[in-house]
Amino acid sequence: MKSYLPPLGPKADKDTVRRHNLSLVLRAVRDEGESAEATRAGVSARVGLTRAAVSSLVEQLLDSGFLTESGKTFSGQAGRPGTALKVARTGPAGLGVEINIDYVSVCVVDLAATGRVRQTEHLDNRGAPPGEVLGRAAGIAARALDSAREQGLHPVGAALALPGLVSGGAVRQAPNLGWNQVPAEELFARALTGLWPGASPLPVRSENEANLAALAELWFGGLDAVRSFLYLTGEIGVGGALVLDGELLRGAHGFAGEIGHVVVDPDGPECRCGSRGCLEQYAGQTALLRAAGVEESGGGAAGVMELERRARAGDARSVAAVAEAGRMLGRVLSGAVNLFDPDAVVLGGIYRCLMPWLSPPVDAELTGRVVSGLWSPDGGRLRASSVAGDAARGAAALVVQDVLADPVAYARPEPTDA
């Protein structure tokens, strides 16, 4: 018999407890600071540790540059006034780099996940050698990092958002970029180190772009209490991500969420993935514009704006094309909802602006096909994504989340010069 027990965790010793509590206090200051001024007393009440323990932890966080404190505060706490604590605006920072088909967007966030630097360049990345694309991205990133340093930020890591199957630091396949087996992290890190030499090279990680957009939607969007959702982003491809109880579901190899390649019609048109009749062939940007009779000249974005304009004007062919895409989306989504049971389905990318015509057929399919009447059309569970859901910021925030989870691992032994 195989052991059915979960693997043994690390032992809980004094050092582990202190590191855990440092993270608790740092996050409590961050959360407390949302609504009021954070004080040692307030943090103590929030996390349930003694005032003395909190004071000691706060000292360490101040010394390491994770927190700052300002003058006296009288914000409702009994007893003598405390000083107001804040997450440092000049402390550790995360770099996010989104490489997409026709643009590169770079974002630096501070410990509060506030965007501090943003650089976006429109580039046609299709067909360019991957090393060249990543080199250009590193150039944009280096400029953003310089700006961040000027603001007193100390970047501790970078995350790449890539439109394809990403695992083990490489892009296994990104059909719309024409990439195959590209060691993206390594190529980017090498280019960045050349352009932006630091004390030590910036650690680089990578992740699927839809996954990071979904995380940004979760963290910074308008989802309120929703913690489990399916995220779809309509682009040239149809990207997807699954968030369950506030965590990204990556799958066994990191390839989960490929909803664009769920089959709609087994004998349908050939897909770039090698299969036939995938959702992408019915609800992707190219298929949608073709069905609507909109020329995709001037780039996809212009085509989608034209489609929206025509639908708004009541053009029958445009409305019918969007409705048909909605039926196909709804059919695939009903299966996904039966499998995953999320709180909500969030539609992003080109679907955002098409919601008035897209959501009724999607909702109708979901209502008819989700088991046992668990989906009702006016339940508010089908939503458009917010503008906040952008992959570059999600990537940058991912880096910073690691810092908050274990600040000790990111404490600088001594201040570095700016």
Place this chain on the structure above:
Amino acid sequence: MKSYLPPLGPKADKDTVRRHNLSLVLRAVRDEGESAEATRAGVSARVGLTRAAVSSLVEQLLDSGFLTESGKTFSGQAGRPGTALKVARTGPAGLGVEINIDYVSVCVVDLAATGRVRQTEHLDNRGAPPGEVLGRAAGIAARALDSAREQGLHPVGAALALPGLVSGGAVRQAPNLGWNQVPAEELFARALTGLWPGASPLPVRSENEANLAALAELWFGGLDAVRSFLYLTGEIGVGGALVLDGELLRGAHGFAGEIGHVVVDPDGPECRCGSRGCLEQYAGQTALLRAAGVEESGGGAAGVMELERRARAGDARSVAAVAEAGRMLGRVLSGAVNLFDPDAVVLGGIYRCLMPWLSPPVDAELTGRVVSGLWSPDGGRLRASSVAGDAARGAAALVVQDVLADPVAYARPEPTDA
């Protein structure tokens, strides 16, 4: 901006640390006992706590009846001989109760998750009032609990495995039983308390039957290193479960895994769920036997045996019916694999004995439709479930897992009489 931080966990204080470490030591004895005799020295080495700390924790576990020790052992440890520690065979136990369409199966396991009592009765539960079915199940359970007590076991909880949508202690819907909004936990607990009065009523939980069969497959089956898989069980309905990294994926409302209601053909035959063309209508037992021309007289099991016999004899209609079901299964599974990216797909229930004719078309669909050639036909990722994957044992083991995770919560203040 919404906080993007995970919720604050409990503070790590001395009491929490000790409870955590008691669980560590208990589980280490359990794991160590798999291959060799467990000693205090061996446990100390395994979990990384000092000998003195381990001795103190072991004393508490011995006093509370979670562990037993026997004579001297010389099992390869340096220094003076220790005594051999074992997880108690007379300690806390879990009760699992599977209520299915045509049988009730009850299982009691000890702390090592070894089955110690099993009672199965074939009953036609279709159409009987839910209270009556649960009352009968409680009667069978009471007899099993008596046997367990005679073996010195102390049942600490029960789990029900139910073939339907289960949440909040109730069966929301179990179409094949004809149940709607049945407060199963309450009805079972009340019936059991009447039949088996204890010092305090046994806590009862409930779970979807396919979910528990999948957990049993994970814990006791032949999956080796596989920690993420899709589990399908073919019965009158087609049940499903998703296990990710060793954890059951329950979804936002507990209804995840309803793969039987993923649509195959939007205009296909009506399904009991209210939709059309669900997988169940193509690959469920009834559809399969009908397509093969096998009369379902004498119960479904007899029909499936007859189908297997005919397929083995080369009957063309039977082989074609199974192959067609396999294509539909494979089509739906390819979408599920694209969404979920599991290590393996495990087929149970009636599919187990039909694998020779079922697996080639399933594998062919997966190979053709899973993105970017991530599925290869001979990768060993499509498997038949093992006999160990039974829902009653999974349910009982679930109860016991709680004990192992926090033994203090289940410690008896004083020994009770048997």
